[in-house]
Amino acid sequence: MQNFTFDNPTRIIFGQGMIARTGGEVKRFGTKVLLVYGQGSIKKNGIYDQVIASLKEADVSVVEFPGVRSNPVLSHALKGIELARSEKVDAVLAVGGGSVMDTAKTIAAGVKADPGDDVWDFFTFKKKIKGALPVVTVVTVSASASEMNPGAVMTREEGAQKFAISSPFIQPRTSVLDPTVLYSLSPAYSAYSSVDIITHMLEGYFNNREPESPLQDRLVEGLMKTVMENTEVILKDQRHYNARANVMWSAILAFNGLTTAGMGFVSFPAHMIEHSLSALYDVAHGAGLSITLPGWMSYAVNKSPAKFARLGREVFGIEEADDLKAAVEGIDRLKRWFSAIGSPTSLKEAGIPEGDIGKIAENASVIAAVWGMKAYTRETIAEILNLCRG
Amino acid sequence: MQNFTFDNPTRIIFGQGMIARTGGEVKRFGTKVLLVYGQGSIKKNGIYDQVIASLKEADVSVVEFPGVRSNPVLSHALKGIELARSEKVDAVLAVGGGSVMDTAKTIAAGVKADPGDDVWDFFTFKKKIKGALPVVTVVTVSASASEMNPGAVMTREEGAQKFAISSPFIQPRTSVLDPTVLYSLSPAYSAYSSVDIITHMLEGYFNNREPESPLQDRLVEGLMKTVMENTEVILKDQRHYNARANVMWSAILAFNGLTTAGMGFVSFPAHMIEHSLSALYDVAHGAGLSITLPGWMSYAVNKSPAKFARLGREVFGIEEADDLKAAVEGIDRLKRWFSAIGSPTSLKEAGIPEGDIGKIAENASVIAAVWGMKAYTRETIAEILNLCRG
Numbered sequence: 001m002q003n004f005t006f007d008n009p010t011r012i013i014f015g016q017g018m019i020a021r022t023g024g025e026v027k028r029f030g031t032k033v034l035l036v037y038g039q040g041s042i043k044k045n046g047i048y049d050q051v052i053a054s055l056k057e058a059d060v061s062v063v064e065f066p067g068v069r070s071n072p073v074l075s076h077a078l079k080g081i082e083l084a085r086s087e088k089v090d091a092v093l094a095v096g097g098g099s100v101m102d103t104a105k106t107i108a109a110g111v112k113a114d115p116g117d118d119v120w121d122f123f124t125f126k127k128k129i130k131g132a133l134p135v136v137t138v139v140t141v142s143a144s145a146s147e148m149n150p151g152a153v154m155t156r157e158e159g160a161q162k163f164a165i166s167s168p169f170i171q172p173r174t175s176v177l178d179p180t181v182l183y184s185l186s187p188a189y190s191a192y193s194s195v196d197i198i199t200h201m202l203e204g205y206f207n208n209r210e211p212e213s214p215l216q217d218r219l220v221e222g223l224m225k226t227v228m229e230n231t232e233v234i235l236k237d238q239r240h241y242n243a244r245a246n247v248m249w250s251a252i253l254a255f256n257g258l259t260t261a262g263m264g265f266v267s268f269p270a271h272m273i274e275h276s277l278s279a280l281y282d283v284a285h286g287a288g289l290s291i292t293l294p295g296w297m298s299y300a301v302n303k304s305p306a307k308f309a310r311l312g313r314e315v316f317g318i319e320e321a322d323d324l325k326a327a328v329e330g331i332d333r334l335k336r337w338f339s340a341i342g343s344p345t346s347l348k349e350a351g352i353p354e355g356d357i358g359k360i361a362e363n364a365s366v367i368a369a370v371w372g373m374k375a376y377t378r379e380t381i382a383e384i385l386n387l388c389r390g
Numbered sequence: 391m392q393n394f395t396f397d398n399p400t401r402i403i404f405g406q407g408m409i410a411r412t413g414g415e416v417k418r419f420g421t422k423v424l425l426v427y428g429q430g431s432i433k434k435n436g437i438y439d440q441v442i443a444s445l446k447e448a449d450v451s452v453v454e455f456p457g458v459r460s461n462p463v464l465s466h467a468l469k470g471i472e473l474a475r476s477e478k479v480d481a482v483l484a485v486g487g488g489s490v491m492d493t494a495k496t497i498a499a500g501v502k503a504d505p506g507d508d509v510w511d512f513f514t515f516k517k518k519i520k521g522a523l524p525v526v527t528v529v530t531v532s533a534s535a536s537e538m539n540p541g542a543v544m545t546r547e548e549g550a551q552k553f554a555i556s557s558p559f560i561q562p563r564t565s566v567l568d569p570t571v572l573y574s575l576s577p578a579y580s581a582y583s584s585v586d587i588i589t590h591m592l593e594g595y596f597n598n599r600e601p602e603s604p605l606q607d608r609l610v611e612g613l614m615k616t617v618m619e620n621t622e623v624i625l626k627d628q629r630h631y632n633a634r635a636n637v638m639w640s641a642i643l644a645f646n647g648l649t650t651a652g653m654g655f656v657s658f659p660a661h662m663i664e665h666s667l668s669a670l671y672d673v674a675h676g677a678g679l680s681i682t683l684p685g686w687m688s689y690a691v692n693k694s695p696a697k698f699a700r701l702g703r704e705v706f707g708i709e710e711a712d713d714l715k716a717a718v719e720g721i722d723r724l725k726r727w728f729s730a731i732g733s734p735t736s737l738k739e740a741g742i743p744e745g746d747i748g749k750i751a752e753n754a755s756v757i758a759a760v761w762g763m764k765a766y767t768r769e770t771i772a773e774i775l776n777l778c779r780g
Contacts, residue, residue, distance in 0.1 A: 001569075001635040003405025008398070014652065015393025179391075215616040215636055222608030229604070245391040246605055249652065258648075262404065262639065 001262035002210055008257055010148045011174040014249065016241070018178050019050040022093070022138055023058030025174040029134040030090020032061045036080060036104040037095045038068045042140060045184045051095050051138055063087045065107075071278045071285065072099040074106075074120060074156040081110035081119065084133065091134040094172075097141025098285070102152035105170035108132040112169075120156055123163035124370055132169035138176045141185060142248040143193035143286065145200065145255035147175035155279050160363060162275035163370060177252075179244040187235055191341040192286025194231040194247065198224055199270050199289045200255040206300065206307060209264030219259050221314045223250050228315075231341055267373050270296045273381060273388075276364040283350055290343035291350060294335040295388030301327050346390020357385045391652035392600055398647055400538045401564040404639065406631070408568050409440040412483070412528055413448030415564040419524040420480020422451045426470060426494040427485045428458045432530060435574045441485055441528055453477045455497075461668045461675065462489040464496075464510060464546040471500035471509065474523065481524040484562075487531025488675070492542035495560035498522040502559075510546055513553035514760055522559035528566045531575060532638040533583035533676065535590065535645035537565035545669050550753060552665035553760060567642075569634040577625055581731040582676025584621040584637065588614055589660050589679045590645035596690065596697060599654030609649050611704045613640050618705075621731055657763050660686045663771060663778075666754040673740050680733035681740060684725040685778030691717050736780020747775045 042048040065080045094104035110119045112131035121127035137147045150171040155162040201220045227250050233243035260266050274288035301308045309323040312330020320326040335345045344350045361382040368376035432438040455470045484494035500509045502521035511517035527537045540561040545552040591610045617640050623633035650656050664678035691698045699713040702720020710716040725735045734740045751772040758766035
């Protein structure tokens with residue numbers, strides 16, 4: 001086990017009816033809040049009304065900033081920063097999924113940037129985030145764990161670059177999670193969410209500097225089995241409270257630092273390559289990951305079959321004694337499970353032309369460089385993408 | 391899954407050499423600290439010197455308050471409150487195990503009590519804790535998870551009452567954990583610590599209001615297997631870094647709220663009865679638990695054999711198909727494991743006279759009443775104690 005700091009102060013308020021507590025949580029930080037949300041689905045399913053009622057009850061005035069789209073873009077966040085500054089809000093409240101939360105985090109950090117600073121420099125690590133407005137979230141799509149971690153992902157349209165930031169300043173102070181809000185999430189997006197959750201865990205499981213990590217391995221395996229069995233329940237019964245609740249809480253634990261504590265540097269090759277897919281094409285993040293994760297696993301399996309075999313045995317109950325065979329069968333089982341829940345597992349299925357592999361690899365290699373993943377050259381990434389063709 | 395709030399803001403600084411960061415953490419809260427410790431073992435193993443050097447480096451002045459004994463007593467904590475008040479310290483630093491941390495927490499809360507308040511009223515829930523000095527800990531015995539939870543246990547000599555408090559105000563702001571400090575922990579106390587850790591998990595596993603909790607069950611089973619296999623390594627090799635580190639981190643996760651999130655009210659019958667054992671006799675807390683936990687399990691198994699069977703199958707690999715048989719075998723295996731690591735499993739082994747069962751049950755029934763465990767009358771507790779005779 002390597003040295004680590006675990007510092008995760010987000011207050012999680014979890015359960016049916018809990019959105020009523022939002023106003024009181026925002027009020028801890030002031031009386032005027034920027035309300036960030038997406039394309040208006042929260043107005044159809046009643047969440048908007050619940051949030052507004054709670055803010056009103058707490059005497060918090062609201063400045064609205066809607067319009068976040070999935071795979072959120074910097075140009076939109078910049079408008080939010082401007083609005084937050086001119087309205088002098090005390091806090092930023094995200095009501096939505098990963099895209100909305102990440103936009104809110106970017107706005108929160110951007111407001112406190114020095115005048116003249118280019119916010120994109122935070123994403124390329126040229127500048128360090130030195131402060132942020134307090135962020136509170138009400139989660140409506142559960143996958144990113146952005147509600148309990150210090151990260152945010154954003155795309156800059158110029159150059160189609162999808163990069164990420166991480167800073168304790170933008171970690172939400174409070175996140176409110178009511179599993180019933182997920183009832184209206186479509187089967188497709190419920191599946192993509194579970195792919196994202198599983199990928200977060202498996203990237204830590206396979207890509208860290210700690211050769212022996214029995215506790216973290218068991219945490220991941222337990223979480224993964226829970227996510228898989230409950231996703232299957234949800235796809236049969238969208239309004240199954242316990243299944244939604246189990247996935248919602250697992251999503252947080254999968255990516256709030258718990259499963260990688262003591263593991264040293266963790267790299268995220270499946271996310272890195274997926275960022276290029278969703279920056280360049282109209283692909284949902286989870287749908288992209290169900291292509292890149294098995295592709296990357298097939299690339300990496302020969303280097304360390306034992307860990308891949310462990311996954312196959314512990315999660316899929318594979319009894320094969322030979323490590324490489326068990327590993328390959330495990331990857332195949334995972335891929336088939338992604339297919340079974342309705343998430344694509346090849347570039348072809350997602351309508352991405354094979355001929356674009358060079359272009360995608362070029363885009364991803366820039367992310368790899370920024371993320372300090374030296375082994376992932378343009379050529380290596382192209383090799384992995386070839387294993388994603390289908 | 392039931393509604394819950396998870397709010398655990400303690401910063402954990404974990405790893406070899408990390409005690410050097412103590413001063414900087416204390417400095418966040420002021421320049422004068424009350425240093426609480428035990429019988430002086432920290433002066434022999436070098437931890438005291440490391441802590442003092444770090445505080446000096448950070449320009450923090452120190453008021454010493456040593457002398458905490460295991461199963462800490464209120465009268466001593468009251469002296470600490472007096473000293474902290476007269477010296478006007480800004481924070482309380484515990485350097486020790488559960489007893490020292492709990493004394494530090496009691497002092498921190500006591501300093502902020504209203505003049506004339508009886509601090510013991512916090513423990514009987516007659517008065518509510520309304521504030522506390524910031525608490526920082528350097529952990530030297532890892533079991534209680536007091537370093538990352540809001541609880542503290544204290545004995546009042548008058549009436550031999552061992553009660554507990556829980557308040558977010560006394561939750562440590564930062565805890566520093568260096569696994570190498572455990573190298574000097576004796577085999578006996580290493581074993582007792584593991585018993586305590588396992589009991590914390592299993593009380594949640596068996597005693598909650600949520601009938602179905604697959605995720606929490608898996609977390610507990612994964613933690614328990616990790617603690618068991620690493621305890622066995624430690625008893626062969628006291629200076630095994632990874633084994634010490636794995637147990638040290640597992641101890642926290644076993645009792646920081648994670649494994650019981652969403653489980654509703656959890657009761658602690660094995661701890662409740664053990665508190666009476668260690669209040670009345672000179673028994674180490676973990677040694678008492680290896681007696682009361684299997685005794686309570688034998689009492690409860692007939693009411694819900696399925697969950698006990700699950701433990702037997704998942705943790706001990708028992709293949710028996712009949713639930714009750716698998717359950718009973720599991721309890722027996724756990725008891726034998728406690729024996730194997732050197733912790734007593736009967737009152738007799740601990741030198742506690744059978745004839746005292748009535749007296750112990752009387753003492754424990756008072757705790758049960760304060761803790762809201764109505765089912766545990768004097769008679770029920772005596773019945774459980776009869777199963778602990780050996």
